[in-house]
Amino acid sequence: MWNSKESNAAKMTGVAVFFLTFFGLLFVGSSLPLFSLARAQLASLFFADDLTPQEIQERYWGKELTVLIVPGHDNVDGGTSYKGVYEAEYTAKIGEYLYDYLKQNAHIKPILVRNRNGYVKEFADYFAREEPAIRNFITQARGRFQNLSSSGAVETLPPPIAHIRASSRTTKVLYGINKWANERDVDIVIHIHLNDYPRKAWNTQYDGFSIYIPDPAFPNYAASRGIAESLKNTFAKYWAESNLRLEEGTIIEDPDLIALGSYGTLRAASVLLEYGYIYEPRFQTELLLKEAAFRTYQGLLPYFGDTVVKDEFAWLLPYEWEKTVRYGALKNNDVAAFQSALLKLGFYPPSGSTFRDCPVSGNFKDCTQKALGAFQDAHGIVDEAGVLGYKTRQTLNTLF
Ligand SMILES: [Zn+2]
Incomplete structure (x- = not known):
C-alpha cells in the first residue's frame, strides 16, 4: 500500500503514514456534524449528484455496471516486496x-x-496524452478544497490539506485513474493491495485483511462504505481480520488516499483492499491468489441484492489430488486445495483453532496435520498418518 498517499506522506516512513491514518481517524470521530456539511458542499461542487447505492443496484440489474480493477503499484513502482517479489506482481495476478x-x-x-505486462494500452495512452489535463485536474481539486476551507466548511479535514506537495509520478497515475473513471461513468473502483509495515523496526508480526474507504466528507462515501461492509462480511468467513491496532474494525476511513478519491475527486464508489500482509504464506501459493479474487467477486454480489454465489468453493472445484504430499510441504497448491476442502467439510481450521492460528495457507504444518488426522479418522483411514497418501487422496477425489 505504501506510496499511494499524497506525495508528502509517501516520502515518510510507513510508521509516519500509519500515524497519520490514526490521527485522521481520531479527528473524524470528533467532528461528524461538520463533515456532513462539508460532504453536501463537496458533492454539489464536484458532481451533479452522489452515486447512490440504489443507482449502483439499478446499474447492476440493468446490466451496465462498470467496475474498474486497479492492481496496486506497477512495473516502475512495485510497492512493498518480500523475498524478491514485488507487491505489484501479486496484485496484477x-x-x-x-x-x-x-x-x-x-x-x-x-x-x-x-x-503483469504493464498498463493496458488505453491507460498507458491516457496517462501520456492527458498529462497536462491530469495536472490541471489535481490543481482544480485542490483549489476547490481550499475554497471550502476558507469558507469554514472543510477546516476539519487536515490530512488532505496538509499533505499536498508537488505531484509525483504515482500521484499523477492515481489521479489520472480517478479522472478517467469520472469521464467513463465507472460505478465501482477496486484497488488491490497487500499490506506491510517496517518489519525490521517493529517487533510484532501482523496479519489479516483490512479495507480502506473514503472519508465521510467525500461524495462517494455511502456506496463505498456499503460495498466494504459486504466484502468484509464475506472475507471474514475465510480469513483473519488485521490485528494491527490502527486497523481495528477492519474498515478504515481515510481522507488521504488518492485511490479513494481524496479531495472528492471520484464519483465512483471506491474500496482499497489490503488482502493481508505480503509475507503471509497464502500469497506465495498461486491457487490462493485465485481464491482472493473469487472472494472479492463473491463479496460484491450481496451488495447488488444478487443471490450469494451458489458454491463458495467454485474457485477450487473440481480438484484432482494426484501426488503424495507430506508434512513440511510449503506454498503448495495441493495443500491449499486440501485445506480448503477440509474447510468445506468442517475439519479446518482444526477444532479449537482460528483462521489466525491456522489460515488456509498452502503450508503443511501442525494445523494441517491435526485436521488431516480428524479427516482420516472420520473416514477410517488408518495407515497414512501425517501423509496425504493414496487412500486419503482417493477419498478426497471421490468427495470433490
Ligand atoms: Zn500497496
Missing part, C-alpha cells in the same frame, strides 16, 4: 483473476487497468 470472474457475470462490465 489477483486483478487478472478478478477480471475473469467479473467477466462471467452478464451484469458487470469489468475493466482491468494493468496486468
